[in-house]
Amino acid sequence: SERQxxxxxxxxxxxxxxxxxxxxxxxxxxxxxFEPPSFTGFFGAWDRDLWSKGLTFDELKKExxxxxxxxxxxxxxxxxxxHDFNEVKKYSLxxxxxxxxxxxxxxxxxxxxxxxxxxxxxxxxxxxYTDFSK
Numbered sequence: 195s196e197r198q199x200x201x202x203x204x205x206x207x208x209x210x211x212x213x214x215x216x217x218x219x220x221x222x223x224x225x226x227x228f229e230p231p232s233f234t235g236f237f238g239a240w241d242r243d244l245w246s247k248g249l250t251f252d253e254l255k256k257e258x259x260x261x262x263x264x265x266x267x268x269x270x271x272x273x274x275x276x277h278d279f280n281e282v283k284k285y286s287l288x289x290x291x292x293x294x295x296x297x298x299x300x301x302x303x304x305x306x307x308x309x310x311x312x313x314x315x316x317x318x319x320x321x322x323y324t325d326f327s328k
Contacts, residue, residue: 279312
């Protein structure tokens with residue numbers, strides 16, 4: 195529950211930050227031990243092995259392949275708890291390519307693809323939305 199609350203707090207922070215942060219700023223969840231150099235570079239004495247729990251590289255790879263992705267983008271969920279491709283209103287690619295201010299009502303600028311018509315989605319991404327979301 196703490197992980198989910200951290201994600202909710204990060205999203206809420208972007209929405210309410212008095213400095214006026216861009217609400218479209220991507221938020222990434224990074225698992226301990228998989229911090230990229232663009233993050234660890236800010237800490238001169240970063241010890242990459244401190245949190246590895248003694249796992250070998252192959253063991254860490256297996257842990258990731260078991261569905262425990264080390265880095266993924268955090269997105270606000272829809273009211274039913276998931277982005278359901280079949281339950282959101284659909285628009286043409288042209289309607290979804292404009293700036294965020296002119297998008298149709300209810301379209302999340304960071305998840306426009308979910309609003310694409312099925313045929314256009316398959317043509318543009320060369321796969322179904324289900325495959326894309328995996």
